[in-house]
Amino acid sequence: MSPAQLYVAQRLSAAVLAPLVLIHLGLIVYAIQDGLSAAEILSRTRGNLTWAVFYSIFVIAAAIHGAIGLRAIVSESLAWSRAWLNTAMYGAAVFLSALGMRAVAAVVL
């Protein structure tokens, strides 16, 4: 992707993430009352299609947003070639997506 396309992907993923993070923060502050337990988390998520879709979108958007952000930080701090930057960025996006979708599967299925 060109730098201009990366910019667009970064801003679009940010716009997707903002409301999701807001809900996530609300849930964190609500759920932390009386401590957390695996049973409590799973009672919310297991077999729930809404949360499955919510967290899947969240994971993919965060993976895109995070990978592009890390690319910007590395490109400004280290003298990596453009090819290495892009390889690392795609690697980070795939890594975060895979781990994230595994986590979603773990709590939903």
Add this chain to the structure above:
Amino acid sequence: MKQGDKLAVRIWKGGADGGYTEFEAPLRANQTVLDVVTWIQRNRDPGLAYRFACRVGMCGSCAMTVNGKPRWTCRTHVSKVTQDSRLTIGPLRNLPIVKDLVCDMTVFFDKWQNARGRFQGRATRYDDIERIAPDTPARKAADAGIECINCAVCYAACDVVAWKPDYLGPAALNRAWTLQNDIRDTAQAERLAAVAGDAGCHSCHSQQGCTAHCPKSLNPTAAIAGLKRSVFQAVLRGEV
């Protein structure tokens, strides 16, 4: 600080591998930093190299780093930048040093060109002068940025330029935005492509050091945001 006091001035001498030399200069009322540099050059160090021309904030040639911040020295009063009569004066950041306080501005002006910061019209000398309505949003956006004097203070204040040496920088992008809003200009597609390239407007992190330091109180951050919007739309339309 009062009349008769002395200023302790450290001035950069030499090239990139140079260092600061200490001078003492008289403190005077309503004295500018450029006055101090000139006094030292005339009375203490005739070999000191520095640039100035107009002395009234129009030409953009006297910018230096004063106590860590980029400033136009001809219109910066000493009393504004020091409380303890100490001045540290160096060449601008982010540009190669020629000697002492003089920087090589070549890259700065090359980027001006790389951002297509030049007007390209369609009218010839045989056409009438075009009438421009002053109150359209586009003209207002152009007018907001056209008072730039090319002093490179914003360029020296920008961290992205320091971290990403190819980045076109605030001055060139500000200029590009004024031309994107000039209805007489005919190179807007090419200019948008130029500022959407590898080192283009989207590299900006809106730290707003340019806006904070611009001696003309221009707002390159807002201009760059305008370019980002244009690039955003062009990418969605598949044009860039």
Add this chain to the structure above:
Amino acid sequence: MIRPHRNHPLWWAFALHRLSGLALAVFLPLHFLVLGTVLNGEAALDGILAWTDSGLVKLAEMGLVFFLALHMLGGLRLLALEFLPWRDWQASLAAVAGSLALVVSFAFLFNAI
């Protein structure tokens, strides 16, 4: 030492946005790995959740909540800067983002203890 040309509110807003983004990117894989332990049974996840009950971990979690809220609110500020008409009160917007993030993180802390 902070260099003088950086010492203005919006540079600090940038620095915090970058720091929080980096911290969140580093934390994210750990977060996913912890949730993934459910694949080995609920007991595995409960073991880790028990570890998070300690005061020091709660403080670290509060820091993460602060970073998440700050990065989101700071990001909204940047989207507004880039896509809405220009406003001259950028530093005030950054201050509002920082204050709200503090409120959220303390709401988390008070609910957690």
